[in-house]
Amino acid sequence: MAKARAVSGRKKRFSVTKKAHWKPVKKTSRAPKRIIVKAKKIIIDTNKLLKMEESVKFVTDVAGDKGLEIFKYLTNKGEMEENKLARALRFERANAIRKYLYRLYSKGLVSYIKTRKGSKSWYTYYWSANIQRLIFLIRESYEDEIKQTRKSIELNKAEDFYVCGTCNRRYDINKALQNDFRCPYCGSVLGHLEQSQMLQDKQSRIDFLNSKIAKLLKLVKEK
Numbered sequence: 001m002a003k004a005r006a007v008s009g010r011k012k013r014f015s016v017t018k019k020a021h022w023k024p025v026k027k028t029s030r031a032p033k034r035i036i037v038k039a040k041k042i043i044i045d046t047n048k049l050l051k052m053e054e055s056v057k058f059v060t061d062v063a064g065d066k067g068l069e070i071f072k073y074l075t076n077k078g079e080m081e082e083n084k085l086a087r088a089l090r091f092e093r094a095n096a097i098r099k100y101l102y103r104l105y106s107k108g109l110v111s112y113i114k115t116r117k118g119s120k121s122w123y124t125y126y127w128s129a130n131i132q133r134l135i136f137l138i139r140e141s142y143e144d145e146i147k148q149t150r151k152s153i154e155l156n157k158a159e160d161f162y163v164c165g166t167c168n169r170r171y172d173i174n175k176a177l178q179n180d181f182r183c184p185y186c187g188s189v190l191g192h193l194e195q196s197q198m199l200q201d202k203q204s205r206i207d208f209l210n211s212k213i214a215k216l217l218k219l220v221k222e223k
């Protein structure tokens, strides 16, 4: 006990000198500072987006021509009650439109809320389009392809070959380097195997996809 007190006493001496510089913070009546994170408003040029070839293809692949029509309609009109939507797009029954809505829903391209009015036993569905999701999905598919293409470029690079135009012998990069890019057999200058064209094509595909992504993102503006 005594020992402990001695230690704490020593501690106290030290802390006193330190505390001499310390001043208590005056409490003011001002409200504490708050960091307000405003939700970013995103504005998307939906007209341009829906005219893009890849948008049309993507939505059609998911839900067919009818699905595309529904998606476009919902994008333009905003949230809409299911029966009203079915009538507007001249579907015979509300049930007939569901097949397409569910396909779109499976990819997150549309969403719904359901409400039950009063004691009615059935639900009323309100559907809306998620245009941002479309951008996300298209971008994701481009990025997947870029990743795959990069991988295949790496694999192909590992098999970099040189060929002799005279005797048609093939050499790998190490052998070609060792012989200053001349055929060790006949002395002809070695040419790079056609593969380089293939690699170039792949690289331009990547560039093309990146430009597509950039184009896509240009349609999104944060406010």
Ligand SMILES: [Zn+2]
Binding pocket: 164, 165, 166, 167, 168, 169, 183, 184, 185, 186, 187, 188
């Ligand atoms: Zn040769």
